[in-house]
Amino acid sequence: MNAIKVRPLYVGIDLGTTNSTVAVFDGHELTVVRNGQGSILTPSVVRIDGRGNVLVGARARRFLDSDPANTRSEFKRLMGTAHQLEFPASGLVRRPEELSAEVLKSLRQDVADQLGVLPERAVVSVPALFELHQTAAVSDAARRAGFERIELIQEPVASAIAAGWTQQGSNGPWLVYDLGGGTFDVSLLDTQEGLLRVVGHDGDNFLGGRDFDRVLIDLVLSKLTADGLVIDRANPQHGPALRRLRLAAEDAKIELTRAAEAPIAVSGLNLGDRSADVDVVVTRSEYESLITPLIDRSLDICTRLLAAHGIGQGVLERVVLVGGPTVTPLLRERVRAALGAGFGEGLDPMTLVAQGAALFAGTVALDGRPVAPAAEATGPKVWLQFPAMTSDLSPFVVGKLLDQSGTVEKIQISRSEGEWTSEPTPCEADGTFAIMVSLLPRQSTSFDLRGVLADGRTIALHPERFSITHGITLGDPPLSRSVGVALADDRVQVYFDRGSPLPIRRTFVLRTAEVVHPGAEGYALKVPIVQGEFASAHLCRLVGALEIPSSALHAVLPAGSEVELTIELDRGGQLRAQARIASIDQIFDHVALLVTPQVSLEAMSDALAKLRSRAAALSRSAFSDRSSKTAARLSTALPRLDDMQRNIDAASGGDLDAGEQARRELSDFDALLAEIEADQAWPELGKKIEDSFAMMLIWVAGYGHDAEKTALNNAYAASRRAFVAKDAEEVERQLGVIRSLGNAAYFRHPQAWEWEFQHRAARVGESTDIRRASELVASGQEAVRQRDVVKLEQIVRELWRLDPVDRHEQSLGHGSGLRSR
Amino acid sequence: MSARDLLADWRGNPFFVLAVGTDESRADVERAGQKLLALLAVGSAAADHYQTPFGPATRDADQVRQALAALRDPNTRVLHELWANVAQDGGTALRATPVDGWEAADRAIGWTKPWPD
Numbered sequence: 001m002n003a004i005k006v007r008p009l010y011v012g013i014d015l016g017t018t019n020s021t022v023a024v025f026d027g028h029e030l031t032v033v034r035n036g037q038g039s040i041l042t043p044s045v046v047r048i049d050g051r052g053n054v055l056v057g058a059r060a061r062r063f064l065d066s067d068p069a070n071t072r073s074e075f076k077r078l079m080g081t082a083h084q085l086e087f088p089a090s091g092l093v094r095r096p097e098e099l100s101a102e103v104l105k106s107l108r109q110d111v112a113d114q115l116g117v118l119p120e121r122a123v124v125s126v127p128a129l130f131e132l133h134q135t136a137a138v139s140d141a142a143r144r145a146g147f148e149r150i151e152l153i154q155e156p157v158a159s160a161i162a163a164g165w166t167q168q169g170s171n172g173p174w175l176v177y178d179l180g181g182g183t184f185d186v187s188l189l190d191t192q193e194g195l196l197r198v199v200g201h202d203g204d205n206f207l208g209g210r211d212f213d214r215v216l217i218d219l220v221l222s223k224l225t226a227d228g229l230v231i232d233r234a235n236p237q238h239g240p241a242l243r244r245l246r247l248a249a250e251d252a253k254i255e256l257t258r259a260a261e262a263p264i265a266v267s268g269l270n271l272g273d274r275s276a277d278v279d280v281v282v283t284r285s286e287y288e289s290l291i292t293p294l295i296d297r298s299l300d301i302c303t304r305l306l307a308a309h310g311i312g313q314g315v316l317e318r319v320v321l322v323g324g325p326t327v328t329p330l331l332r333e334r335v336r337a338a339l340g341a342g343f344g345e346g347l348d349p350m351t352l353v354a355q356g357a358a359l360f361a362g363t364v365a366l367d368g369r370p371v372a373p374a375a376e377a378t379g380p381k382v383w384l385q386f387p388a389m390t391s392d393l394s395p396f397v398v399g400k401l402l403d404q405s406g407t408v409e410k411i412q413i414s415r416s417e418g419e420w421t422s423e424p425t426p427c428e429a430d431g432t433f434a435i436m437v438s439l440l441p442r443q444s445t446s447f448d449l450r451g452v453l454a455d456g457r458t459i460a461l462h463p464e465r466f467s468i469t470h471g472i473t474l475g476d477p478p479l480s481r482s483v484g485v486a487l488a489d490d491r492v493q494v495y496f497d498r499g500s501p502l503p504i505r506r507t508f509v510l511r512t513a514e515v516v517h518p519g520a521e522g523y524a525l526k527v528p529i530v531q532g533e534f535a536s537a538h539l540c541r542l543v544g545a546l547e548i549p550s551s552a553l554h555a556v557l558p559a560g561s562e563v564e565l566t567i568e569l570d571r572g573g574q575l576r577a578q579a580r581i582a583s584i585d586q587i588f589d590h591v592a593l594l595v596t597p598q599v600s601l602e603a604m605s606d607a608l609a610k611l612r613s614r615a616a617a618l619s620r621s622a623f624s625d626r627s628s629k630t631a632a633r634l635s636t637a638l639p640r641l642d643d644m645q646r647n648i649d650a651a652s653g654g655d656l657d658a659g660e661q662a663r664r665e666l667s668d669f670d671a672l673l674a675e676i677e678a679d680q681a682w683p684e685l686g687k688k689i690e691d692s693f694a695m696m697l698i699w700v701a702g703y704g705h706d707a708e709k710t711a712l713n714n715a716y717a718a719s720r721r722a723f724v725a726k727d728a729e730e731v732e733r734q735l736g737v738i739r740s741l742g743n744a745a746y747f748r749h750p751q752a753w754e755w756e757f758q759h760r761a762a763r764v765g766e767s768t769d770i771r772r773a774s775e776l777v778a779s780g781q782e783a784v785r786q787r788d789v790v791k792l793e794q795i796v797r798e799l800w801r802l803d804p805v806d807r808h809e810q811s812l813g814h815g816s817g818l819r820s821r
Numbered sequence: 822m823s824a825r826d827l828l829a830d831w832r833g834n835p836f837f838v839l840a841v842g843t844d845e846s847r848a849d850v851e852r853a854g855q856k857l858l859a860l861l862a863v864g865s866a867a868a869d870h871y872q873t874p875f876g877p878a879t880r881d882a883d884q885v886r887q888a889l890a891a892l893r894d895p896n897t898r899v900l901h902e903l904w905a906n907v908a909q910d911g912g913t914a915l916r917a918t919p920v921d922g923w924e925a926a927d928r929a930i931g932w933t934k935p936w937p938d
């Protein structure tokens with residue numbers, strides 16, 4: 001206990017869909033913390049009884065069977081949505097993040113009970129594919145649980161750190177296959193000389209052990225129907241019975257990992273108007289045939305990730321399995337066969353994420369102990385920067401003397417055990433210094449910091465002592481999906497590409513699409529923030545918006561006003577944004593992180609019907625064009641329409657999670673159909689490449705620099721290659737390069753600005769601000785007469801900004817009030 | 822991409838940003854990057870600018886992290902090595918020689934059909 005109080009306390013929490021875990025790291029040892037019941041797993045279940053008492057974990061889980069209405073589980077999948085969960089006995093209503101906060105609070109107390117310190121800071125894990133509003137909900141939950149500061153870490157990165165920590169010394173690419181209760185994440189990692197790098201992620205936010213339960217329940221329901229007992233997912237009265245069946249199915253699922261068959265027996269099921277007893281037997285082979293498509297779905301995602309990074313069969317060094325469902329024997333067999341690599345040994349799939357989160361807290365020096373009152377400074381203050389953990393045995397320690405009265409000339413660092421001392425190193429004129437230190441391998445090394453005076457005497461500095469742990473160096477985690485701003489023409493201004501290292505911050509200057517007026521209510525300007533890989537904003541997921549209220553604006557913003565928009569993402573994917581409008585000297589930074597709006601069942605049914613007819617039209621044209629590839633893609637995709645129908649039915653029976661899943665699947669399916677439709681229009685894209693190249697060639701050849709000519713040639717060859725490889729995203733990217741090279745060269749033609757001016761002047765009546773546009777045209781005509789090209793360019797640029805907004809495109813662009821030029 | 826953008830790109834080559842040679846080991850690159858990040862964090866006067874064959878440039882922590890990420894990936898590192906080495910030759914490819922007319926266009930651009938008819 002004393003050692004813990006002296007050493008740092010790095011706390012890592014795995015907030016899981018089914019179970020949650022907490023681990024601590026003290027710079028030397030990793031410990032998984034046991035809860036009050038002596039278990040390392042705390043079920044993510046919360047119960048609120050009639051008197052408002054809150055129960056968490058195993059004690060709450062016991063009531064899932066007998067009192068499901070007041071006992072909630074799996075709320076993690078609803079984080080960041082607008083759902084409210086009711087507890088009828090007490091009349092209370094809680095949001096998913098409030099329930100997660102109860103789980104976090106309980107884990108925090110477990111640390112206090114076991115180690116005597118109530119942590120104030122911690123690292124909490126989130127699925128890599130969680131969208132921005134979902135990660136924001138996790139931060140909110142942690143704050144509600146009493147943590148004063150938290151860092152988020154992506155779950156696969158956490159698993160990777162823990163696996164990398166316990167298996168140091170191995171080099172090469174490896175995979176973390178993480179199948180949790182509700183989400184599937186796969187990450188490709190690479191370790192070289194102790195540097196751990198996340199190469200890429202993929203996954204499915206709605207694939208998990210819960211789906212294994214669902215197919216098992218479907219099987220049980222069909223067996224019951226055959227016996228004449230109909231339990232209907234769409235009937236709200238059957239909800240409690242379904243929940244009890246699910247609990248029994250979970251137990252059977254565990255039994256089927258060992259036994260050839262398992263009974264599912266539940267008595268007194270409440271079906272509203274009557275009660276029924278259930279007793280069916282499920283065999284392992286029946287169960288395995290049902291989960292095989294789910295496992296294969298996860299393996300397809302693994303193969304896609306490996307292919308995206310050019311990793312062939314047999315190259316993977318190992319696969320690390322994380323999550324409860326990975327103990328399923330069939331899953332292990334199929335993963336091993338498909339990926340051709342052995343499993344990391346000695347790693348606990350249930351606690352790996354929490355262990356990694358605790359180690360990560362160590363690498364970012366996030367000590368959970370309450371801050372002790374600062375000790376009396378013993379010498380001049382130094383601002384120190386060093387890695388809390390590194391794979392480098394000789395890292396640099398960098399510092400700056402904050403008190404530069406000139407007495408300290410040099411700095412000396414020595415290991416506290418006395419076996420190594422640096423040369424006295426002179427400080428730069430601004431007081432900075434950098435000293436390479438020597439670490440002891442595989443442990444935490446403590447160093448003393450001393451200042452050397454002009455006469456050679458040494459004095460203590462503040463801080464006097466610090467320590468560095470030799471372990472792994474973590475490369476910055478990559479962003480799992482591109483982030484950008486939706487524009488009023490349904491395009492996306494990409495801020496961060498997928499794979500960009502986090503944290504990241506970028507500023508672009510955008511322009512208002514129309515005149516914006518101050519007012520009393522409503523939003524004057526909307527800046528929608530989207531995530532996804534599509535060029536059209538409406539296909540990307542809206543994850544937040546920076547909304548500028550009319551009442552906050554001090555003055556009218558003319559169309560085309562500059563908005564300097566900065567977006568920032570931290571390591572855990574938390575979003576911040578700021579809009580600066582220089583012309584009125586105002587800054588806005590309130591990002592409304594969207595809770596996903598609840599979509600009505602009618603709207604989802606309508607959307608499903610539209611998707612069905614679009615899919616049918618595509619099937620017909622694939623048939624008449626004899627396009628076997630499109631037909632094959634459609635035939636594998638079409639069963640998903642029935643899954644969506646099932647989920648919409650279950651949602652109408654009160655299953656909130658199924659409703660969320662349906663909402664997301666509808667949007668994914670929309671994107672899939674858009675892709676197939678684009679594929680069908682493929683020959684037109686080939687013609688577009690030829691046309692663009694032919695048009696731009698003459699300009700670049702005539703007015704481009706040599707480097708631009710080479711770049712045009714390369715872009716053309718690359719677009720042809722991408723066309724042959726059917727890589728639409730790359731074709732569009734290369735076409736963008738061809739267009740910008742051509743445009744740059746075109747505008748070097750002496751008459752280019754005049755041509756552009758005449759074109760705009762002819763359409764002045766369509767401008768968003770006709771009065772201003774007419775003034776500009778008048779001055780432009782004067783500039784033409786005077787051959788003032790510089791002025792003409794300015795006028796044309798301003799006329800561009802007054803181009804009309806297409807309302808349909810704007811609504812597709814999530815109502816954005818911005819454009820890119 | 823205009824010539825100015827190309828120059829900006831070249832100035833931003835990760836090897837120049839981190840002030841390391843193209844033959845430095847992965848561990849040395851990492852160490853240099855971590856040292857730079859620490860120096861930038863404490864506000865070192867010398868850390869926020871660097872030299873390139875095209876003149877001096879400025880850097881911040883974000884650029885250093887991006888540069889480190891680019892060089893950690895062996896595939897992108899190879900590309901940046903190539904460009905850094907070309908840049909060391911003085912960037913002759915940036916000199917402009919305009920041509921006139923359609924006939925000269927194909928020839929000037931050195932264009933050959935990259936696929937069979």
